[in-house]
Amino acid sequence: MPKIITLTMNPVVQKDTAVAGIIPNTKLRCDPPVYDIGGGGINVSRVLKELGSPSLCMHLSGGSTGDHLRQMIAMREITQKAISIEDRTRDYLSVTDTLTNLQYRFGVPGPHVQKQEWEKVLTQLQESLQKGDILVASGKLPQGVPSDFYIRVSKITDKNGAKLIIDTSGDALLPSKKASIFMMKPNLKEFSILMGVESISALHLDSLAKKFLTQNKCEVLVISLGAKGALLATKEFVEYIPSPVVHQKTTIGTGDSMVAGMVYSLVQGKSLREMVHYGVACGAAATMRSGTQFCNKYEVEDLYEWLKKNC
Ligand SMILES: Nc1ncnc2c1ncn2[C@@H]1O[C@H](COP(=O)(O)OP(=O)(O)OP(=O)(O)O)[C@@H](O)[C@H]1O
Ligand SMILES: [Mg+2]
CATH class of the missing domain: 3.40.1190.20 (Ribokinase)
Known part of the structure; x- marks a missing residue:
């Protein structure tokens, strides 16, 4: 491994x-x-x-x-x-x-x-x-x-x-x-900075993601969209993955949890789509926790199963 x-x-x-x-x-x-x-x-x-x-x-x-x-x-x-x-x-x-x-x-x-x-x-x-x-x-x-x-x-x-x-x-x-x-893995604000634009609406996100991938040496772009989920883009396809609705207690560590989830999924040999599903599940799970633990594996697995079934 x-x-x-x-x-x-x-x-x-x-x-x-x-x-x-x-x-x-x-x-x-x-x-x-x-x-x-x-x-x-x-x-x-x-x-x-x-x-x-x-x-x-x-x-x-x-x-x-x-x-x-x-x-x-x-x-x-x-x-x-x-x-x-x-x-x-x-x-x-x-x-x-x-x-x-x-x-x-x-x-x-x-x-x-x-x-x-x-x-x-x-x-x-x-x-x-x-x-x-x-x-x-x-x-x-x-x-x-x-x-x-x-x-x-x-x-x-x-x-x-x-x-x-x-x-x-x-x-x-x-x-x-x-x-x-x-x-x-930029969030939307960071992606706007990367693209040199003031703000980005849903209507232009796909085309800007494709433009980013064409102009730079980046294989996979995942733009995290907070409670709205994430956009997965490669040169071949763009896909929007919504986040499950959860009871939000904090927003601390959501991005880092998402990245960890995606890395975990990658080393298990999962597809890019599954990778982002798992990342989104980890990000959402992190918002449910407050205190020192970012997310709980059982909650992540439940949210991941829900995403697999519903998205
Ligand atoms: N309120 C929420 N409800 C459900 N899921 C959420 C919520 N906030 C974040 N997430 C999940 O966590 C992922 C990462 O969140 P976000 O886009 O806020 O990252 P970030 O801005 O990089 O965070 P950080 O401040 O940790 O750097 C999102 O793509 C989403 O899946
Ligand atoms: Mg971040």
């Missing part, structure tokens, strides 16, 4: 707490913090683990937050390859005011990654990727990493005969379309 490697260039350690009333100039006695890990590829590895598929979680980490990140990945029994950086892995604090139920989120700038550090990632990929392997490059890039980084990654996946899946946003998004990619 092919190996799955996830790559997270800008992981995060999340710290969640709660307090009754956020009042300025007062010492606020908050609840004991709950720590968690995040970042595109790490989330994909977590969901793959829930689905029953191993993956190698490759990430950059540094400083005390980096140590903590590594510990928490190990506690989840996810195989990891941590590439050390000098600067400190970013952290993120969210505080819920229990009087209003409003959540306040505080982010600070992430690390500055040095040239020799991001080059180490490329060397590591060069050494690890073999023919047929899947590399999921997910998430934004930290400061210091060139915005064409994923193009450099694609040269390695191409050379080693591995499949590259990209799900990114921010500065790395536009340059990535010039990479040689097996599959790209």
